[in-house]
Each structure stands twice: as C-alpha cells, then as structure tokens.
Amino acid sequence: MRYRNDLKWSDVTPEASWLNRRQLMAGGAAAASLLAAPRAFAAGYSTDETPNTFEEITNYNNYYEFGLGKTDPAQNAGALTTSPWSIEIGGLVDRPGTYDLADVMAMGPIEERIYRFRCVEAWSMVIPWNGFQLSHLLDKVGVQSSARYVAFETLYRPSEMRQAGNLLNWPYREGLRLDEAMNPLTLMATGLYGKPMPNQNGAPIRLVVPWKYGFKSIKSIVKISLVADEPLTTWKNSNAREYGFYSNVNPNVNHPRWSQASERRIGGGLFNSRQDTLMFNGYGEQVAQMYTGQDLTKDF
C-alpha cells in the first residue's frame, strides 16, 4: 500500500496552487485556517494517488434525494438549506442532545484525508476530504457500554428534495458497528479541497468510510444514535440480497448483477481505465483485524 505523511492535495493538483495563490493575494484568514489545520494534524492516512478534480468530485454524484442521474445532484442539491443545521445525538450515550453544527464541528480537529472512494457500482475516485474522526465525537458524547452499533440518518425534507419520490424508504439510513465507527479512518467530513462540503456531496456534514462501498458514507446527517442491535439500513432494507450491512469493498464477493473484481477510476483522460479492486479498498492494514473470524462472504 502507498501512504505518505507529507503529501497534500495542494502539492499535487493545479486547483490547489490556484487556491493558495488566491489566499496569499487576499490574505484570507478564514480560508487559510481551514487549510492550516490539516497540515497540523497530518496523520499518515492519506493515499498518494492523484486526487480527482473538484469538478469531477462535484459533478458525478449519487444523492438519490436529488435524482437518480449522476449529474442530478449537482443540478438539484442547491435547493437544500444547510444553515441552520443541527444533529440529534441520542440513544445509549451519556450526553444526548440536539447539537448545533458548530458544536459538532468542534468535537475533533479538522484534518485532511485523501481517501480512495469506491462505489458499489464499480466506479471510484480519490477525494481530498476535510473532516474529523467520528471517534472524537463518540468520545465527547460518552458511549455507554451497552452500545454496539451507531445508526445515522440523512435529513428528509421533501420540499427541498423534489426528486426523492418513493424510490427508497426515506430518510436515508446507514449504520456501523461500534468498532468500525471508532476506527481512526472513519471520518465525519465537513468539506473537500479545503472548501465547505458542496451540497451534492452531502453538506454540511457526512460520513466517509473508505474501506466500504460508497453507499455506507451517508450524506447530510441530522441524527446519530447509539444502539444495541444492528440498525436498519436503507439499501439492505431495499434489497438485502444485493446490499449487506457490512458492505466492505471486496473483490472476491461479486454483486449478484456484476463483478466487483475491478473498478473504473473516474476522470484521468487516457488513464480512465479499469483497475483491480483492492480488498477493503486498500485499507486492510487498518481494518482487517476487525473482521477476524467473520465469514465475509456471509457478512457481505
């Protein structure tokens, strides 16, 4: 696996140098601090693969509340009001409550993490997220010993999500086992490319679980609950044969309707070609031990 502690998106993308120049010229303190934080907390979890461009990441999306097409979210998610925003945190925690976004964002240091992102549909990108470890949030609210899973819900606001229809059982729901939620790779992402999260990518705050298929990375979160039993999740609820609770990226377990052995990396012109899919999306070193003794063909 390829990791580098020191490489930032600003070192490898043209957009980054443009943004840095602009900050220097404007002396923009707020924007500069967004970028300064990730440097201070570089932790070595980022890939050195070339990130997709901002344009690719924000124009090829899955956000079914805003339509089924890949360009629908870019067109329609602008309708979403993301401020004010709060998250209801409850269940088996010591400090339940409705937390303002600002308070949630202060629960952990904002880092930059350049992660591979692999959709169950067999396309992939490399995305420079900004966010904080979910573990910090869980530590702050005090997880009780009876909690074994974390359940998440997306906002459901039909007046602003005109394309949602009855395609899925809204609100969009996801979940993780507690050890998965506590894994240092698991991020509450609040931005990308050093900018606030674009609406189509799940503003203002979404989950990013890089060793699992993209649909686990639930967007625009309004509710987090610590629970004892495996929570209901939208895609398993919709088709349990095709979408499991775990949904770890696994080239050896095919989707009933297509192979998962390889993937198409979005963008890259000439290099927009298929590449082998890696077990746990290449994050096995960090996550494989959590599944020791589990049959991942059954717990898919």
Ligand SMILES: Nc1nc2c(c(=O)[nH]1)N[C@H]1C(S)=C(S)[C@@H](COP(=O)(O)O)O[C@H]1N2
């Ligand atoms: N609320 C919500 N979250 C969601 C989805 C969705 O339709 N609704 N799509 C999922 C899927 S299938 C993928 S691949 C990723 C896509 O994230 P991106 O658009 O930022 O690349 O978001 C996931 N989170």
Ligand SMILES: [Mo]
């Ligand atoms: Mo996906």
